[in-house]
Amino acid sequence: MRRPRWRKAFTLIELLVVIAIIAILAALLLPALARAKEKGRRIMCASNLKQITLAMHIFVTDHDLFPWRLPIAEGGSQRKTNVYNTFLVMSNDLVTPKIVACPSDKWKAAEEWPRLRETNVSYFLGIESKEGRPGAPLVGDRNLEGGRPKRDCPVALVTKVADEFTASYIPRARWTNTIHVNVGNVSIGDASAHLVTSKKMQEIFWTSGDDKTAFNNHILRPR
Ligand SMILES: [Zn+2]
Numbered sequence: 001m002r003r004p005r006w007r008k009a010f011t012l013i014e015l016l017v018v019i020a021i022i023a024i025l026a027a028l029l030l031p032a033l034a035r036a037k038e039k040g041r042r043i044m045c046a047s048n049l050k051q052i053t054l055a056m057h058i059f060v061t062d063h064d065l066f067p068w069r070l071p072i073a074e075g076g077s078q079r080k081t082n083v084y085n086t087f088l089v090m091s092n093d094l095v096t097p098k099i100v101a102c103p104s105d106k107w108k109a110a111e112e113w114p115r116l117r118e119t120n121v122s123y124f125l126g127i128e129s130k131e132g133r134p135g136a137p138l139v140g141d142r143n144l145e146g147g148r149p150k151r152d153c154p155v156a157l158v159t160k161v162a163d164e165f166t167a168s169y170i171p172r173a174r175w176t177n178t179i180h181v182n183v184g185n186v187s188i189g190d191a192s193a194h195l196v197t198s199k200k201m202q203e204i205f206w207t208s209g210d211d212k213t214a215f216n217n218h219i220l221r222p223r
Contacts, residue, residue: 038180041103042195045122045141045185048099049193052123052139055093060131068127068156068220081161083222084121088113102141104179107222121222122179124163127156128210128218133189135209137201140186142221143179144201146172153218165217170205174198 056066063070067086070076077086087100091113094100101109102122110120122142129136147163156162165173175184175198186201187193196204205217 038104042180042185045102045104045180046193046195048102049123049139049185049187051099052087052090052094053187053189053193055090056138058093059090065131066129068125068158069130079157081158081220082118083123083125083220084116084118086125087121088116091116102179102185105142118222124219124221126218127153127158127162127220128208128216129189130155133209135204135207136189136217137186137204137208137219138189140219141175141179141184143176144173144184144186144219144221145176146174147217147219151216151218153216153220155218156220158220161223162216162218162220165205165219166215170202170217173202173205175201 059067063075065076067077067089068080069078071078072080075089077089080086084100087094087097091097097110097113097116097120100116100121100123101107105122107119107122110116123139124142124144125139126137129138145163146169147165148169149163150160151162151164152159153162153164175182180195183195183197184201185193185195186204188204194200208217210217
């Protein structure tokens with residue numbers, strides 16, 4: 001016996017209702033899922049920064065100076081204007097080049113240390129940092145902007161490459177949406193890594209312990 005026509009039509013409507021419910025559920029859940037994924041990446045990024053900062057401390061223990069203050073002939077990266085040179089001289093203590101790539105960055109990690117280039121590095125260096133000055137930012141996500149560009153840094157002996165945050169430029173410091181959206185991870189000298197807003201980043205510069213008469217707060221970003 002054939003099924004009545006209305007029964008077929010009803011099945012079709014049921015199917016459409018089920019599809020609609022699935023579509024609504026997906027629309028509700030996917031943004032939450034994306035947020036959870038980004039949160040996981042931010043935590044991995046903070047873990048990278050912690051490991052990089054620890055490696056910097058090991059470097060200072062071995063050499064008495066940060067890599068950007070130690071001459072190249074003695075194993076440092078002094079006068080080098082690219083960020084990746086500093087990470088290369090620390091590579092023994094960093095284990096894998098994945099550590100210098102933020103998981104939220106569209107720039108991808110290098111496969112191995114000899115292949116590391118500027119576009120495999122997600123982090124800026126706080127090249128104004130001197131040994132024994134724990135308040136200065138050491139390393140952080142590269143999406144920090146607002147500094148006065150192309151400045152000389154007498155601490156790292158580089159010319160026309162540093163971003164400078166003097167007193168009049170600190171209020172302009174801001175995270176863009178290039179990596180984490182309008183926030184960034186930064187590690188201070190004491191090896192703690194934090195997710196901070198633009199306002200908090202400005203506070204870090206104000207309290208960096210930089211020479212109040214100069215107040216340069218130089219950072220070197222991968223370019
Ligand atoms: Zn990051």
